[in-house]
Amino acid sequence: MTSGHRTAVIGAGIVGLAHAWAASLRGDSVTVYERDTQASGASVRNFGLGLVLGQPAGELVELAQQSRAMWLDFFADTGCWHKAEGxxxxxxxxxxxxxxxxxxxxxxxxxxxxxxxxxxxxxxxxxxxxxxxxxSEIAMDARQVIAVLTRWLTERHGVTFEFGVQVNAIDLPRLDTSRGQRAADEVVLCSGHDVQSLYPQHFAALGIxxxxxxxxxxxxxxxxxxxxxxxxxxxxxxxxxxxxxxxxxxxxxxxxxxxxxxxxxxxxxxxxxxxxxxxxxxxxxxxxxxxxxxxxxxxxxxxxxxxxxxxxxxxxxxxxxxxxxxxxxxxGRRALEVLYPAPHVQAVVITSGIGMSIAFALARRQLAQ
Missing domain, CATH: 3.30.9.10 (D-Amino Acid Oxidase, subunit A, domain 2)
Structure with missing residues (x-):
């Protein structure tokens, strides 16, 4: 049963999917908007590597270790191909x-x-x-795992996906999209390297x-x-x-x-x-x-x-x-950036190519705040 709280996630790459999962566990009614007909950015073009070794000591290695445990839970539930052989x-x-x-x-x-x-x-x-x-490292097939994760979120967690829908403006509760108006109480923007389409003035100072x-x-x-x-x-x-x-x-x-x-x-x-x-x-x-x-x-x-x-x-x-x-x-200059450009809107950008390694735990942390 959902709480009635409507969370919109913009972007169906690994960071967006991670936040959709985290929001669904809060009991939210979750919709993911993806402008392409399928995920086609960084998340499907990488190695598919959950990397712990390599993350600097402190926050990032902790997020990677926590995300690793969550990946293993996901794999146990779905049977999706992976190797946890370090x-x-x-x-x-x-x-x-x-x-x-x-x-x-x-x-x-x-x-x-x-x-x-x-x-x-x-x-x-x-x-x-x-x-x-x-x-500690987990290997996965990036193209396969993103598709399986999308399907699993739909079937197991009730997440709705609108592919081929571009969000052009946010004025909560209204979202203006390429297919008309939508509504949400909260937005998580996970648009990867696209920092020009929404809130460009907030991203500009970050040098992404x-x-x-x-x-x-x-x-x-x-x-x-x-x-x-x-x-x-x-x-x-x-x-x-x-x-x-x-x-x-x-x-x-x-x-x-x-x-x-x-x-x-x-x-x-x-x-x-x-x-x-x-x-x-x-x-x-x-x-x-x-x-x-x-x-x-x-x-x-x-x-x-x-x-x-x-x-x-x-x-x-x-x-x-x-x-x-x-x-x-x-x-970017840092490994990740989190912005709050408007009330009930946050933008999460991983700026170091480690989305598969830390996104799951990062999303849980962000949506628990």
Missing amino acids: SLVVARSATELRVIEAFQEARGAQYGTRLLGRDEVAAQQVSGFGALFSP RRCALQMQRLANPGVRLGPTMMTGLSTLHYGAFTGCAALAEPLAALRHEVAQQQPALLEHGIHLIVQQVGDDGDLIIGDSHAIGETVAPFNDESVDTLILDLAQRLLQRPLQVRERWQGIYAS
């Missing part, structure tokens, strides 16, 4: 090995990680000097830009990968590593090594993630990072080649590309 940060050089060793000494107990030797790494079908294993990623889907290489695979390059990217004072010296040495050997990796913000998804065993690999007010829609073939080469070296086998695409997400 992640490996594989050291490709002695310099990368020193970084992960320093992390393990400084923060291993906090993140529940452990070091693997060369032989243990080889047993995981990859090549490296050693690796940092985290048991767009980050474009080059992604690839590869045919099953004939091996089963358990954990999600990363390399030491990821330690230059994620706050759990860059925000750890004990890693300052080894990270500086790694950055220097990469700058000397493959400066294009730093120029394009490339760090490697390899994730095997679904029953067919395809690999999702990426990614690069190009940030701007507007990002070009054209992929740079040299960047795709660099990423593919990193993956082939890690797996020690040739790989066949099935698809290429551009991911995109909001990028």
Whole structure:
């Protein structure tokens, strides 16, 4: 039974779906408005990775740990495909090995990680000097899971979805949409990198830009990968590593090594993630990072080649590309932004590409306030 309180969620990506779930658990009558006929933004263009390792200590790692538990509840209820087999940060050089060793000494107990030797790494079908294993990561197929979550919210939680409906103006209780007026008592705006359509003046001061990623889907290489695979390059990217004072010296040495050997990796913000998804065993690999007010829609073939080469070296086998695409997400000075542009209206934007990792717990927190 609903409370009669009408909550409108704008955006059917993972952040919007997370808030729709949280609102439904309050007993609200929930409607999600999505301007496209299906979710087509950051949430379906990413790896489908629930990442705990990598989140900086404090609020974000706590949100990721809480969201992980909620993902597991969802998977248990739906039977949707996933793997809760953790992640490996594989050291490709002695310099990368020193970084992960320093992390393990400084923060291993906090993140529940452990070091693997060369032989243990080889047993995981990859090549490296050693690796940092985290048991916390969950792999999912982003395209599949968003569709299943949408259907589950409809069938299990009574959430209504209006796809192909653009919300053009909000003056509660009235919503002006591309298909006429609607009504709500509360609005949660979860429109991702679109910060121009509604309340642009409130977003303007935040300096939110767009980050474009080059992604690839590869045919099953004939091996089963358990954990999600990363390399030491990821330690230059994620706050759990860059925000750890004990890693300052080894990270500086790694950055220097990469700058000397493959400066294009730093120029394009490339760090490697390899994730095997679904029953067919395809690999999702990426990614690069190009940030701007507007990002070009054209992929740079040299960047795709660099990423593919990193993956082939890690797996020690040739790989066949099935698809290429551009991911995109909001990028900002902080990991997330929450605005209150009008009474009973909040806007939630994750500005660091970690929506799959933290959105569920973030939504519960926001709607409990």
